[in-house]
Amino acid sequence: xxxxxxxxxxxxxxxxxxxxxxxxxxxxxxxxxxxxxxxxxxxxxxxxxxxxxxxxxxxxxxxxxxxxxxxxxxxxxxxxxxxxxxxxxxxxxxxxxxxxxxxxxxxxxxxxxxxxxxxxxxxxxxxxxxxxxxxxxxxxxxxxxxxxxxxxxxxxxxxxxxxxxxxxxxxxxxxxxxxxxxxxxxxxxxxxxxxxxxxxxxxxxxxxxxxxxxxxxxxxxxxxxxxxxxxxxxxxxxxxxxxxxxxxxxxxxxxxxxxxxxxxxxxxxxxxxxxxxxxxxxxxxxxxxxxxxxxxxxxxxxxxxxxxxxxxxxxxxxxxxxxxxxxxxxxxxxxxxxxxxxxxxxxxxxxxxxxxxxxxxxxxxxxxxxxxxxxxxxxxxxxxxxxxxxxxxxxxxxxxxxxxxxxxxxxxxxxxxxxxxxxxxxxxxxxxxxxxxxxx
Amino acid sequence: xxxxxxxxxxxxxxxxxxxxxxxxxxxxxxxxxxxxxxxxxxxxxxxxxxxxxxxxxxxxxxxxxxxxxxxxxxxxxxxxxxxxxxxxxxxxxxxxxxxxxxxxxxxxxxxxxxxxxxxxxxxxxxxxxxxxxxxxxxxxxxxxxxxxxxxxxxxxxxxxxxxxxxxxxxxxxxxxxxxxxxxxxxxxxxxxxxxxxxxxxxxxxxxxxxxxxxxxxxxxxxxxxxxxxxxxxxxxxxxxxxxxxxxxxxxxxxxxxxxxxxxxxxxxxxxxxxxxxxxxxxxxxxxxxxxxxxxxxxxxxxxxxxxxxxxxxxxxxxxxxxxxxxxxxxxxxxxxxxxxxxxxxxxxxxxxxxxxxxxxxxxxxxxxxxxxxxxxxxxxxxxxxxxxxxxxxxxxxxxxxxxxxxxxxxxxxxxxxxxxxxxxxxxxxxxxxxxxxxxxxxxxxxxx
Numbered sequence: 001x002x003x004x005x006x007x008x009x010x011x012x013x014x015x016x017x018x019x020x021x022x023x024x025x026x027x028x029x030x031x032x033x034x035x036x037x038x039x040x041x042x043x044x045x046x047x048x049x050x051x052x053x054x055x056x057x058x059x060x061x062x063x064x065x066x067x068x069x070x071x072x073x074x075x076x077x078x079x080x081x082x083x084x085x086x087x088x089x090x091x092x093x094x095x096x097x098x099x100x101x102x103x104x105x106x107x108x109x110x111x112x113x114x115x116x117x118x119x120x121x122x123x124x125x126x127x128x129x130x131x132x133x134x135x136x137x138x139x140x141x142x143x144x145x146x147x148x149x150x151x152x153x154x155x156x157x158x159x160x161x162x163x164x165x166x167x168x169x170x171x172x173x174x175x176x177x178x179x180x181x182x183x184x185x186x187x188x189x190x191x192x193x194x195x196x197x198x199x200x201x202x203x204x205x206x207x208x209x210x211x212x213x214x215x216x217x218x219x220x221x222x223x224x225x226x227x228x229x230x231x232x233x234x235x236x237x238x239x240x241x242x243x244x245x246x247x248x249x250x251x252x253x254x255x256x257x258x259x260x261x262x263x264x265x266x267x268x269x270x271x272x273x274x275x276x277x278x279x280x281x282x283x284x285x286x287x288x289x290x291x292x293x294x295x296x297x298x299x300x301x302x303x304x305x306x307x308x309x310x311x312x313x314x315x316x317x318x319x320x321x322x323x324x325x326x327x328x329x330x331x332x333x334x335x336x337x338x339x340x341x342x343x344x345x346x347x348x349x350x351x352x353x354x355x356x357x358x359x360x361x362x363x364x365x366x367x368x369x370x371x372x373x374x375x376x377x378x379x380x381x382x383x384x385x386x387x388x389x390x391x392x393x394x395x396x397x398x399x400x401x402x403x404x405x406x407x408x409x410x411x412x413x414x415x416x417x418x419x420x421x422x423x424x425x426x427x428x429x430x431x432x433x434x435x436x437x438x439x440x
Numbered sequence: 441x442x443x444x445x446x447x448x449x450x451x452x453x454x455x456x457x458x459x460x461x462x463x464x465x466x467x468x469x470x471x472x473x474x475x476x477x478x479x480x481x482x483x484x485x486x487x488x489x490x491x492x493x494x495x496x497x498x499x500x501x502x503x504x505x506x507x508x509x510x511x512x513x514x515x516x517x518x519x520x521x522x523x524x525x526x527x528x529x530x531x532x533x534x535x536x537x538x539x540x541x542x543x544x545x546x547x548x549x550x551x552x553x554x555x556x557x558x559x560x561x562x563x564x565x566x567x568x569x570x571x572x573x574x575x576x577x578x579x580x581x582x583x584x585x586x587x588x589x590x591x592x593x594x595x596x597x598x599x600x601x602x603x604x605x606x607x608x609x610x611x612x613x614x615x616x617x618x619x620x621x622x623x624x625x626x627x628x629x630x631x632x633x634x635x636x637x638x639x640x641x642x643x644x645x646x647x648x649x650x651x652x653x654x655x656x657x658x659x660x661x662x663x664x665x666x667x668x669x670x671x672x673x674x675x676x677x678x679x680x681x682x683x684x685x686x687x688x689x690x691x692x693x694x695x696x697x698x699x700x701x702x703x704x705x706x707x708x709x710x711x712x713x714x715x716x717x718x719x720x721x722x723x724x725x726x727x728x729x730x731x732x733x734x735x736x737x738x739x740x741x742x743x744x745x746x747x748x749x750x751x752x753x754x755x756x757x758x759x760x761x762x763x764x765x766x767x768x769x770x771x772x773x774x775x776x777x778x779x780x781x782x783x784x785x786x787x788x789x790x791x792x793x794x795x796x797x798x799x800x801x802x803x804x805x806x807x808x809x810x811x812x813x814x815x816x817x818x819x820x821x822x823x824x825x826x827x828x829x830x831x832x833x834x835x836x837x838x839x840x841x842x843x844x845x846x847x848x849x850x851x852x853x854x855x856x857x858x859x860x861x862x863x864x865x866x867x868x869x870x871x872x873x874x875x876x877x878x879x880x881x882x883x884x885x886x887x888x
Contacts, residue, residue, distance in 0.1 A: 044483050045483075045823060045826050045827060046823060047820075047823050047824055047827075076743065084743075084753055085744070085749055085753060088742065088743040088744035088748070088749075089744045089809075089813075091742075091743070091744070092741070092742050092743070092744040092745075092813045092816075092817065093809075093812065093813050093816060094816070094820075095816040095817050095819060095820030095821075096820065097742075097820075097824070112824055113820075114820050114823060119816075119820070143752075143753065143756055146756075146759070146782055146783065147752075147759045147760070147782070149783070150703055150759040150760075150780060150782065150783060151759070151760075153702045153703050154702060154703045154780065156702045157597070157598055157599075157700055157701055157702050157703070158597070159596060160592075258699060258700055259596040259700070260591045260595050260596055261588065261591045261592060261596055291532055292528075292532070292537070292538075292539075293516065293528040293531075293532070293538065294525070294528050294529050294532045299525075302585055303525060303581075304581075305581065306580075306581035306582060306583075306584035306585045306588075307584075307588070308585070308588055309585055309588040309589040309592050310592075329588070329591075329592055330588060331587075331588065331591065361529065361532055361533055364532070364533045364534070364535065365532045365533065365535055365536075366535075367535065368533075368534050368535020368536070368553065368554065369535035369536065369537065369553065370535070371484055371485055371486045371535075371554055372486055372535070372537060372552055372553065374484070375483070375484035375486045375829070376483075376484070376827045376828055376829075377827050378827055378828075
């Protein structure tokens with residue numbers, strides 16, 4: 001068959017795509033003091049990944065914006081009997097890699113170590129100390145606060161990051177999701193050691209923890225590891241439910257910035273993890289702005305008109321509805337045109353529903369591409385940590401492709417019309433906007 | 441469609457540290473000169489296919505900088521048998537993820553998808569290897585996308601602009617002075633004919649390396665490669681003219697003032713030889729390159745390395761700091777140190793502190809403990825990196841694209857293990873000299 005004919009066969013044979021990957025078999029249990037554990041055995045590579053996730057993200061900051069992030073960052077700055085120098089020297093000697101990160105819902109620590117006990121035991125001991133016995137030395141607090149403040153200043157160089165922060169503020173107003181995870185220069189400068197100790201004591205507790213383990217170990221060893229990590233934690237209490245979201249209403253916010261490009265964000269509060277509309281919204285958005293080089297937004301804004309290097313949209317599902325974000329960046333002289341196309345494209349999609357070919361392309365890509373979602377230990381450990389953290393069913397991965405397949409143009413149109421109120425879109429533009437756009 | 445600078449892609453140990461004792465790797469060469477390297481990895485029913493061309497911004501010359509990258513963009517448009525955009529439609533329809541990247545030394549294209557689609561990869565990559573159609577109208581739109589990309593990555597990013605200026609000063613005659621994405625004026629003045637000529641000059645099976653990593657049988661992949669790439673005729677592709685960097689005879693300095701910058705930034709680069717030169721010349725020994733890699737790790741391998749221990753902690757004068765060495769680039773490269781100071785510390789103070797750390801290694805070698813730590817981490821990282829097929833393929837392709845043997849990825853651990861404390865001291869003294877240093881200061885300036 002010629003290439004031409006084969007291509008036609010591919011494009012019109014919509015049912016030909018099927019997922020062939022075996023989904024990982026997830027084991028789940030709870031530790032003696034109440035931490036939830038998720039485990040997948042992956043014997044092929046002699047290494048172990050451990051992620052410990054706490055509901056201790058910046059949504060728990062209260063009035064002290066950036067406290068969750070600073071607390072989490074300090075976990076690597078000395079623990080148990082070891083100061084930062086000694087801790088990192090010992091960790092380095094094991095070959096293991098440890099990372100911390102804070103998002104709005106969650107704060108986590110990740111460890112990747114060789115499976116061999118000679119390395120894994122000391123690495124896991126250090127990791128356990130970092131989780132449960134951080135020192136929060138005054139010197140480390142001052143140092144990390146000062147570094148976060150420099151990073152916050154540096155963020156003000158980036159129109160894209162300014163736009164993202166401003167978009168969350170516009171979307172979430174007084175809700176804890178409104179603030180950036182790293183806080184503000186003023187707030188971070190004011191933290192006292194006692195604030196950090198209190199935060200750690202409240203949120204870094206067993207009932208507020210999810211542990212995900214993937215690697216070359218059996219369940220018995222995984223149980224030992226999970227018990228060892230959580231044993232020094234107090235049982236404590238799960239963090240409370242975050243406040244409900246209030247719809248913001250249509251707004252358009254311009255932020256003056258001396259950049260050549262205008263950075264645009266358009267959207268609304270979108271959906272929760274485990275949302276009943278998750279699959280129609282996921283699949284619909286994949287057609288609209290998620291299916292990288294072939295999505296509708298990419299086609300309309302970049303391929304047809306050359307207006308932006310990137311043009312995309314996504315839902316960020318969170319504990320409370322995370323945002324739906326459509327974004328682009330373009331030379332300010334083209335801003336009006338690009339924004340007009342962006343609005344029109346979203347509006348048409350919501351009003352008319354997904355075009356047949358785009359919906360089919362989105363479903364085929366999600367289903368055919370499913371094996372790529374679980375083709376490495378890093379991806380699997382992230383999935384099971386997410387499943388655990390948001391209490392998703394253990395068969396989430398097993399049923400993924402069938403649930404994508406079940407999505408129809410009608411269910412997408414129905415979900416988008418209910419969930420994406422185009423009359424109330426929030427728009428944020430960072431760049432040389434308004435009157436000052438005319439001066440040069 | 442990213443433009444990666446060689447420095448961000450290949451930072452010393454991170455990329456070459458890889459060994460795959462358990463994963464069989466086979467190499468083949470077709471009659472038309474196309475190289476095929478296949479590595480089996482049966483952990484998941486997927487594969488990555490990468491097609492590398494030996495061309496990038498270091499093959500370019502004044503007036504057409506960025507042409508390799510612009511051509512990379514047009515490779516997603518039309519061919520004789522595929523309509524505009526159809527390439528990506530096919531990949532997406534089969535569940536694939538695709539992209540491409542251009543660096544100073546190479547241009548590479550890839551698809552990741554179910555292993556059964558390897559043949560389809562070959563079919564469509566063979567198509568655009570010799571049947572690309574660059575249409576004027578599509579080019580006119582796409583060059584605007586490239587300009588937007590430059591604005592996004594560089595023109596609106598003061599650190600990137602300063603780094604670009606610093607690189608252009610560090611290299612006097614070497615084409616490494618060009619930004620991968622090209623100078624703005626060159627992008628604006630580029631024509632579709634420039635791209636057509638570039639495509640005709642460099643694209644052909646005898647300048648291509650195909651790398652496949654995944655759940656495949658190497659001999660079957662070889663048969664498929666013969667079927668789809670085999671019929672393509674080898675083309676006359678003479679190697680690029682040699683444009684070596686002239687010797688440097690003193691520290692060069694760049695001051696970059698920006699009203700957009702909010703924090704100062706320090707960029708330091710020492711000219712240093714690379715693996716490709718050590719292998720092809722008698723003036724540089726191969727161990728020297730590995731010792732430079734260990735030197736970079738001594739300064740900045742992890743949170744216990746000297747920069748973090750002494751400058752972030754210790755003296756508390758750096759807020760962010762890194763050291764890196766791109767040992768697997770094609771031409772004389774840079775041993776780089778980049779840093780953001782703590783508030784209250786000047787760039788001059790931070791520069792001096794970095795030089796002090798380097799000078800200390802010219803007097804006393806790293807400790808036994810430091811060297812042990814680095815060697816343990818290299819061993820561990822080689823295990824960890826087996827988790828990513830894409831990463832494995834990147835290492836193979838990036839080595840072959842600059843003419844290095846892909847087996848270096850397997851011997852790398854032993855080469856690093858063989859480095860002695862005295863050798864680290866020796867290369868610090870020999871290469872990290874003020875005469876070959878370029879220093880750039882990015883200084884925030886109040887908008888007038």
